[in-house]
Amino acid sequence: MTTPRTPTILDVAREAGVSRQTVTRALNDMADIAPATRERVVAAAQLLGYRPNRAAQSLVKGSGTTIGLLVESLRNPYYAELASELSRAAAARGWGLILCDVGYGTDRDARLSPLLRRVDALVGCLPAGATADVGVPFVSIDNPDETVGDATVWIDHEAGVRAALAHLVATGRRSIAMIDSGPEPSTRCLAYRAFLAEAGLPWSEQSEVRVEESHDGGIAAAAQLLGRGIALDAVLAFNDVLAIGAMKEMARAGKRVPEDVAVVGMDGLDVGALVTPELTTAATDRGVIAAAALDLVDALLTGDRPRASRERDTGGPHGAAAPGAEAGGRPRRTVEPYLVARGSA
Amino acid sequence: MTTPRTPTILDVAREAGVSRQTVTRALNDMADIAPATRERVVAAAQLLGYRPNRAAQSLVKGSGTTIGLLVESLRNPYYAELASELSRAAAARGWGLILCDVGYGTDRDARLSPLLRRVDALVGCLPAGATADVGVPFVSIDNPDETVGDATVWIDHEAGVRAALAHLVATGRRSIAMIDSGPEPSTRCLAYRAFLAEAGLPWSEQSEVRVEESHDGGIAAAAQLLGRGIALDAVLAFNDVLAIGAMKEMARAGKRVPEDVAVVGMDGLDVGALVTPELTTAATDRGVIAAAALDLVDALLTGDRPRASRERDTGGPHGAAAPGAEAGGRPRRTVEPYLVARGSA
DNA sequence: TTGAAAGCGATACCAG
DNA sequence: CTGGTATCGCTTTCAA
Numbered sequence: 118m119t120t121p122r123t124p125t126i127l128d129v130a131r132e133a134g135v136s137r138q139t140v141t142r143a144l145n146d147m148a149d150i151a152p153a154t155r156e157r158v159v160a161a162a163q164l165l166g167y168r169p170n171r172a173a174q175s176l177v178k179g180s181g182t183t184i185g186l187l188v189e190s191l192r193n194p195y196y197a198e199l200a201s202e203l204s205r206a207a208a209a210r211g212w213g214l215i216l217c218d219v220g221y222g223t224d225r226d227a228r229l230s231p232l233l234r235r236v237d238a239l240v241g242c243l244p245a246g247a248t249a250d251v252g253v254p255f256v257s258i259d260n261p262d263e264t265v266g267d268a269t270v271w272i273d274h275e276a277g278v279r280a281a282l283a284h285l286v287a288t289g290r291r292s293i294a295m296i297d298s299g300p301e302p303s304t305r306c307l308a309y310r311a312f313l314a315e316a317g318l319p320w321s322e323q324s325e326v327r328v329e330e331s332h333d334g335g336i337a338a339a340a341q342l343l344g345r346g347i348a349l350d351a352v353l354a355f356n357d358v359l360a361i362g363a364m365k366e367m368a369r370a371g372k373r374v375p376e377d378v379a380v381v382g383m384d385g386l387d388v389g390a391l392v393t394p395e396l397t398t399a400a401t402d403r404g405v406i407a408a409a410a411l412d413l414v415d416a417l418l419t420g421d422r423p424r425a426s427r428e429r430d431t432g433g434p435h436g437a438a439a440p441g442a443e444a445g446g447r448p449r450r451t452v453e454p455y456l457v458a459r460g461s462a
Numbered sequence: 463m464t465t466p467r468t469p470t471i472l473d474v475a476r477e478a479g480v481s482r483q484t485v486t487r488a489l490n491d492m493a494d495i496a497p498a499t500r501e502r503v504v505a506a507a508q509l510l511g512y513r514p515n516r517a518a519q520s521l522v523k524g525s526g527t528t529i530g531l532l533v534e535s536l537r538n539p540y541y542a543e544l545a546s547e548l549s550r551a552a553a554a555r556g557w558g559l560i561l562c563d564v565g566y567g568t569d570r571d572a573r574l575s576p577l578l579r580r581v582d583a584l585v586g587c588l589p590a591g592a593t594a595d596v597g598v599p600f601v602s603i604d605n606p607d608e609t610v611g612d613a614t615v616w617i618d619h620e621a622g623v624r625a626a627l628a629h630l631v632a633t634g635r636r637s638i639a640m641i642d643s644g645p646e647p648s649t650r651c652l653a654y655r656a657f658l659a660e661a662g663l664p665w666s667e668q669s670e671v672r673v674e675e676s677h678d679g680g681i682a683a684a685a686q687l688l689g690r691g692i693a694l695d696a697v698l699a700f701n702d703v704l705a706i707g708a709m710k711e712m713a714r715a716g717k718r719v720p721e722d723v724a725v726v727g728m729d730g731l732d733v734g735a736l737v738t739p740e741l742t743t744a745a746t747d748r749g750v751i752a753a754a755a756l757d758l759v760d761a762l763l764t765g766d767r768p769r770a771s772r773e774r775d776t777g778g779p780h781g782a783a784a785p786g787a788e789a790g791g792r793p794r795r796t797v798e799p800y801l802v803a804r805g806s807a
Numbered sequence: 808t809t810g811a812a813a814g815c816g817a818t819a820c821c822a823g
Numbered sequence: 824c825t826g827g828t829a830t831c832g833c834t835t836t837c838a839a
Binding site for chain 2: 815816817818819
């Protein structure tokens with residue numbers, strides 16, 4: 118009974134009959150060590166099941182940057198694609214990315230707390246109510262509430278809506294409905310109204326449906342719109358998931374897409390290409406979003422606080438990353454949607 | 463010029479005119495501290511932009527468990543759903559989950575190395591070639607190569623295939639093709655052959671297609687099958703993504719699903735419910751997979767090495783987690799697929 | 808080629 | 824209520 122607890126480098130040293138520095142040399146493939154010694158040390162480490170303590174290593178070497186990603190759910194393909202890009206972008210910088218699928222439940226705090234103790238900054242969407250100061254720099258992505266976060270990746274949905282509607286008009290549609298999400302008219306919805314007004318296209322309260330942001334919501338929305346008996350030759354949806362739900366319901370109801378009704382979504386998700394017909398959409402490049410988000414994190418981390426004195430990130434240089442900040446306010450980067458025309462409109 | 467580097471607790475102590483222990487008390491909301499003192503310390507910390515060093519905290523408190531998740535790509539909905547469940551399961555135990563989207567590229571090692579320095583164990587699918595000893599306990603999930611990893615979550619695809627084929631036969635199908643993936647016949651494919659043989663159903667080399675594991679692969683597969691001019695009233699696909707691709711191509715080719723050809727996938731992805739008709743599939747519960755994987759990690763971490771002596775995980779007890787190990791070999795947990803019958807078959 | 812000593816930054820246990 | 828002191832486990836000089 119010599120080592121009832123987790124073996125440390127000292128245990129290995131003792132076992133191998135060397136000093137702890139020699140153990141470090143052996144285990145980290147450093148130079149200036151006799152092969153025989155190295156072998157002996159490696160064997161001892163193996164025997165004891167030694168594994169270096171990460172915290173101790175980090176303490177002395179600099180821990181490198183680790184950020185947390187907050188998403189509602191990775192089952193939502195929008196977040197999955199975003200997470201994919203962020204993971205790659207983070208890896209490219211040598212950063213770690215801790216995933217937190219906060220879910221739609223009420224136990225957000227429980228999900229969050231284990232995260233906060235582990236990250237240098239947070240990226241993503243913070244729960245509506247939780248304007249709470251999380252304690253670490255927070256970069257919000259496409260948050261409807263502009264006041265949230267220390268920096269923001271802003272998506273110009275107005276531009277996206279205009280591109281989508283311009284496409285519909287150009288292809289001869291005039292009675293364009295909108296499937297919106299959330300209790301209040303969204304930015305996208307307001308842009309939709311503005312566009313119709315400018316273009317002299319018909320609008321009434323009947324032109325809009327407001328549903329939950331999900332596939333089922335899309336189904337419900339289409340059912341409502343079709344049931345209203347209004348003129349309808351095109352639908353703009355708040356996002357692709359809703360659009361796909363709407364298409365599904367239209368198919369069920371015997372409406373042909375795009376012959377009878379054109380459908381346009383927003384996001385540009387992969388899944389839009391899996392359905393038949395393929396979805397026309399105002400896409401945003403999530404690679405760009407991810408890069409922008411990490412640039413903002415970087416700015417927050419290096420600028421805000423004089424941090425990272427001894428950190429040795431492995432990812433090589435990434436430039437000063439023009440913060441794209443606004444003079445007095447919170448740093449912000451803008452991303453522009455672009456139209457991807459496919460079969461549905 | 464007093465503090466050109468990152469401020470430490472000592473700087474705060476000096477600034478506030480107290481000892482460092484008092485700073486700790488103030489900043490961690492501990493008892494036994496005068497409100498006035500606390501305020502002064504908090505103000506000092508604020509002023510200096512102090513943020514505690516995580517590594518140092520971890521060193522003394524015990525770092526808690528952090529595991530890494532390896533996936534080919536989160537844009538593959540299978541991995542996205544798996545990651546979602548693993549994230550939740552990890553959070554429930556108070557563990558951190560670092561995401562690594564290794565991608566299909568060749569720079570896997572570059573993607574991996576930043577990860578390995580941060581995790582206690584790895585979960586997921588390791589690149590085919592990289593049987594490399596990653597240096598940390600590794601739990602492989604549904605890996606076709608059984609020799610990979612220190613423990614395995616095993617999915618009984620044979621049972622899934624039988625369930626799927628039994629359903630097809632029960633609904634009157636007799637000419638059943640298979641869309642397989644990978645260079646060699648998969649386990650699923652072998653089970654398919656065996657089932658056909660047992661059931662006395664026709665089979666020929668023409669009954670099988672082997673394609674890349676992607677939506678486009680599914681499209682190509684269906685095109686090939688339809689082009690062969692063989693009898694065909696049902697198709698079993700290696701997974702849902704392939705199945706959806708196949709359905710898409712069939713629709714394009716004017717084949718009705720399921721009237722002309724029934725289609726069955728495997729996995730039970732959400733996306734299977736978005737397409738029309740909805741996909742019938744041999745589903746696996748990814749919540750179960752995630753739980754099994756974390757149980758195995760736990761077993762590896764606590765059993766294999768006498769680790770985690772002082773770790774204070776926040777997630778409460780999770781039982782000894784019956785390892786479900788095999789006597790002499792690597793621990794293994796098995797998950798059974800079950801049939802979800804929907805519109806496509 | 809190897810060993811001794813000095814931190815890294817924070818918490819915890821005891822005194823006062 | 825507040826302050827000393829001893830770790831925590833490892834890497835990094837600097838000598839030998």
